[in-house]
Amino acid sequence: MGRTLRYAASLRSAATQDAEMTPLRKLFFHRPLQHGEGDPVTTNHRRKKILFLTSQLPYPPHQGGAIRTYNMIVNLAPRHEIHLLSFVNSPSDLMRAGPLHQYCQTIQALPVPRRSSLKRLLTTLFSPLPDMALRLPSAEFRRALAARLEGERFDVVQVESIEMAPYAMGDAGWGTDHRPFDSAQGGPLWVFDDYNAEYVLQQRAFETDVRHPRRWIGAFYSFIQWQKLRRYEAAVCQRVDRVIAVSEADKEILQKLGPGVGVTVIPNGVDTRAYDPGQTYSLVLGPHPIVFTGKMDFRPNIDAVLWFCHQVLPLIKTQVPDVHFYIVGQKPPPRLRPLAEDPAVTLTGYVDDVRPYIAGAGVYAVPLRIGGGTRLKIMEAMALGKAIVSTSLGCEGYPVTSGRELVIADTPQEFARCVVELLGDAQRREELGHAGRRFVEERYDWRAIVPRLERVYESESQAVLSRTQKPGILYNKTEPAVFINYSHKDEE
Incomplete structure (x- = not known):
């Protein structure tokens, strides 16, 4: 295929590793254009050169953000030229990037910066910026991004x-007054993909945790972050050319952050071909399995399974003694391990593929009480034709009706009753499963969603041509490539 993979710099010495966690300096993958890729395509939109900035490689697509980004790239690639600039933990991450090499013209990877626990504590308490904006400050990344923008012409x-929003900011990024490269003056269109209305997620986390004395430290953290994120998210949304949100609910929240915030809904979706209810799997979960999937170091997921195991599962056991609850997902924290002491609970940790577990579920549970955005897990379970019981918050953002595509229950008693009824009624489970599958096929297949994103690119590109001055986005070509006067070095 003529592909090349080259190191842009050698591995660091042991002494240099004191400054940064990883020996990775920079990796750069370049795939030459294949026959016909540079030719005009038969679409309503001009072929665009698009640069994605990501906090991790979106492959393998095992958690929400990676799933979303990966599917966007896959479905944009046939009609556009895709480039990826990303953080990675080690060189092996890029070697495992798999299909990304087929879809991206270039993949440039840089090491994840590290903060010490002390530095994170101090910035959490005293920095005016939210914790999420201080997770990935990297001079190397800023230089790499500047080089790409100075040396190439990107459309988007x-x-x-x-976490990546500081790279779309100038003065509001990490604290200087540097004018960015403005889209209205010939630069690229800047699009911010906001996975959640983050400040609302922290507000809800505070409101949940403050009711439990053992969680007051988390409540204190969320209260501080809620205030900081509201200001910061507003600044980001007012800086970029277009914000994309995952739901109408998030769109309304983000538009209230300030005048002139342009938000378009590009919902989360699912690859209905990959999540096929006709596929058979060898995994057998038992007679009455309930399944929950998710990244298990994510606070909303932690709260969800704790609430379910402590308040819902005991009620189910009184009616269905052989019920079994599977918690499927990577990085479960120590506080969840005691749950697995119950013979009726399995904590799987990381699995290569969640589909066998979802497909094997009698009922798929979404007991979320904290959150924002929309839950990809809902789409995956619907695509596999499963009966779902969810809280109202768990299915927030989707135009569903309780009793049609899924069942909604918000109290422990309601949730337990709905699960018990479905475990005992195979026909009802099948009806809900068929309705859910139709729902995602008609509304939430990625092949139908991504053209909406292309329309955003096209309409916004036309709109910026008619604008005069607008607050900038990243770099000004007339100024030196000095990025951000950020005093904190990347740390272990």
Whole structure:
């Protein structure tokens, strides 16, 4: 295929590793254009050169942000030229990037910066910026991004998640007054993909945790972050050319952050071909399995399974003694391990593929009480034709009706009753499963969603041509490539 993979710099010495966690300096993958890729395509939109900025490589797509970004890239690639600039933990991450090499013209990877626990504590308490904006400050990344923008002409730069938002900011990024490269003056269109209305997620986390004395430290953290994120998210949304949100609910929240915030809904979706209810799996979960999937170091997921195991599962056991609850997902924290002492609970940790577990579920549970955005897990379970019981918050953002595509229950008693009824009624489970599958096929297949994103690129690109001055986005070509006067070095 003529592909090349080259190191842009050698591995660091042991002495140099004191400054940064990883020996990775920079990796750069370049895939030459294949026959016909540079030719005009038969679409309503001009072929665009798009640069994605991500906090991690979106492959393997095992958690929400990676799933979303990966599917966007896969479905944009046939009609556009895709480039990826990303953080990685080690060189092996890029070697495992798999299909990304087929879809991206270039993949440039840089080491994840590290903060010490003390530095994180101090910035959490005293920095005016939210914790999420201080997770990935990297001079190397800023230099790499500047080099790409100075050396190439991109039509779109898409910033994935609030952690990467500082790279779409100038003075509001990490504290200087540097004018960015303005889209209205010939630069790229800047699009911010906000996975959640993050400040609302922290507000809800505070309101949940403050009711439990053992969680008051988390409540204190969320209260501080809620206030900081509201200001910061507002600044980001007012800086970029277009914000994309995952739901109408998030759109309304983000538009209230300030005048002139342009938000378009690009919902989360699912690859209905990959999540096929006709596929058979060898995994057998038992007679009455309940399944929950998710990244298990994510606070909303932690709260969800604790609430379910402590308040819902005991009620189910009185009616269905052989019920079994599977908690499927990577990085479960120590506080969840005692749950697995119950013979009726399995904590799987990381699995290569969640589909066998979802497909094997009698009932798929979404007991979320904290959150924002929309839950990809809902789409995956619907695509596999499963009966779902969810809280109202768990299915927030989706136009569903309780009793049609899924069942909604918000109290422990309601949730337990709905699960018990479905475990005992195979026909009802099948009806809900068929309705859910139709729902995602008609509304939430990625092949139908991504053209909406292309329309955003096209309409916004036309709109910026008619604008005069607008607050800038990242760099001004007339100024030196000095990025941000950030005093904190990347740390272990």
